[in-house]
Amino acid sequence: MNARSEAVFTISIPRMFRLAAPVLGLAAALTLTTACKTSEDAAAAASQMTTTARDLAGYYARMDTVVVDTIELNRLQSVLLGTTFNDQDVAQLKQTEQEIGKREDLARNLRDLSASFTKLTGATSAKEVATASNRLGSALSSISSLPGGSALPAALATAGKEVEALAQEHREREAGKALDATASAVSELFRQEQPAYDALFMQNLVLAQSLAAELLKRGWVNEGELLSPILQPFHLAPPQSSPEIHQKLMPYAQQQLATQMAALTAAEKKATDGMTKALDEMSERIHQLASDKAMDKRSTPLTLADVEKWIDTATSAVGSNATDQN
Amino acid sequence: MGSSLQALQDQYFFLTQNLSDMLAACETQAQRDALQAQYVTARRNFFNCINKTLHDDDPAAAALVQQMKTEQENLKKAVTDLSKIATVISVITDAVKVGTALASLAG
Numbered sequence: 001m002n003a004r005s006e007a008v009f010t011i012s013i014p015r016m017f018r019l020a021a022p023v024l025g026l027a028a029a030l031t032l033t034t035a036c037k038t039s040e041d042a043a044a045a046a047s048q049m050t051t052t053a054r055d056l057a058g059y060y061a062r063m064d065t066v067v068v069d070t071i072e073l074n075r076l077q078s079v080l081l082g083t084t085f086n087d088q089d090v091a092q093l094k095q096t097e098q099e100i101g102k103r104e105d106l107a108r109n110l111r112d113l114s115a116s117f118t119k120l121t122g123a124t125s126a127k128e129v130a131t132a133s134n135r136l137g138s139a140l141s142s143i144s145s146l147p148g149g150s151a152l153p154a155a156l157a158t159a160g161k162e163v164e165a166l167a168q169e170h171r172e173r174e175a176g177k178a179l180d181a182t183a184s185a186v187s188e189l190f191r192q193e194q195p196a197y198d199a200l201f202m203q204n205l206v207l208a209q210s211l212a213a214e215l216l217k218r219g220w221v222n223e224g225e226l227l228s229p230i231l232q233p234f235h236l237a238p239p240q241s242s243p244e245i246h247q248k249l250m251p252y253a254q255q256q257l258a259t260q261m262a263a264l265t266a267a268e269k270k271a272t273d274g275m276t277k278a279l280d281e282m283s284e285r286i287h288q289l290a291s292d293k294a295m296d297k298r299s300t301p302l303t304l305a306d307v308e309k310w311i312d313t314a315t316s317a318v319g320s321n322a323t324d325q326n
Numbered sequence: 327m328g329s330s331l332q333a334l335q336d337q338y339f340f341l342t343q344n345l346s347d348m349l350a351a352c353e354t355q356a357q358r359d360a361l362q363a364q365y366v367t368a369r370r371n372f373f374n375c376i377n378k379t380l381h382d383d384d385p386a387a388a389a390l391v392q393q394m395k396t397e398q399e400n401l402k403k404a405v406t407d408l409s410k411i412a413t414v415i416s417v418i419t420d421a422v423k424v425g426t427a428l429a430s431l432a433g
Contacts (some may be wrong), residue, residue, distance in 0.1 A: 084366045171339050206339045214346050
C-alpha cells in the first residue's frame, strides 16, 4: 500500500471534516427522514442519490482507464521518439490511479448506502443501512490526496471514525442536518477537483493525437480503412495502404484526427460539467428535504445522461471497457 | 481551470504536439538529449500540478503564471523557425525552468 502522500486536491480541513464526519449521518438522517416523512420525497431522494452516486463511480472508473492508458501511451512515445519514461514516472501515475480508485470506491459505497435506504422497511434494512454506512465511513477515511500535493487534513481519518460512531449511537436527529452538509461536501469536492479531471483526460488525448500524427507521417497507418464507408455496404474489404493511397488520403486522415479530437474533448467536458451539475442538484434536493421543504423535482438529474453516454463510449488503448459493471 | 494548472498544461501540451518536429530539426544528439530532458521536466511539472491545488491568489504563483505566459509566447515564436533549433532549445529551457518553479509551489 502506498504511504499516504501529500494532498492532491487540497481541500480545507473544515470542508473535508464536513464531508467525512456526517457521512454516516447520511445513513441515519435518511432513516430519520424516511421514518418521519415516509413520503415520496424521501424515496425520490434516495433513488436520485443512488443513481447519481452510481454514475459518479462510473465516471471515476472511466478516469481510471484514462490513467492506465496514459502509462501505455507514454511507453509507446518512449519507443517511437526516445523520450524518457522510467520507473519514477510510472510510480507517479500508479499513485494517481490508486487515488482515483479510492474515489471510485467512495462513490460505490455512497451508491450502496443510498440503495439500501430505498429498502428501509424494518430491522433487516436498518442493519443494511448501518453496514453500508460503516463501509462509506471507512472509504472516506482511506482517501488520501493524489500524490505530490499538500498534506491531507488529519481530521479526515478522525472523521471516518466519527461516521461509524454516529451509526452506533443512532444520533439520527443530529444527522438530519449532516445529510445536507454531506451532499454539499461531495458536490464541492468534485467541483474543486474538476480542473484536474479535465486536465487528466486532455493530456491523454493530446498525447494520443501527437503519436497518431507521428504514425501518419511515417506511413504506419492503413489509410485504406478510411474507405470503409464506401465499401462496407457492398461487403467489400478496404485496400491496404499504398504510397498512392497514403498521398491521397493523408490530408483526410489528418482531418479525421482533428475532428475526432474535438468531438472527444467536447464529450468529456459535457460529461464532467454534467456530473458537477448533477451533484449540485442532488445536494440542493437533499437541502430541500433537510429543510422540511417539499422537493420540487423528483426525477433523476437530466445531466446524468451526458455522463452515462461518456462512460459507455469509453475506448481504451489497452483494450478494456470502463463501463461500471458493479 | 486554475491558472497555474492551465499555464503548465499549455506548456506541456505545446511541447507534446511539437516534439516530433523539433526532434527532427535537431542537428546533434546533444541537442536531442537537451530537448528530451526539457520535455520530460515539463511533463513531470504538469503531473505534479495535477496533483496539487495551487492557490491562485498566491502572489508568487500569480507572478510565475504571468511569466509563463510570456515564455509561452516566446516558445510559439521560436518554434516557427526550426532551422534555429539551438535557439528553440534555449527558449524551451527558460520556459520549463519557470514551469518547474510554479509546479514546486505547495498548495
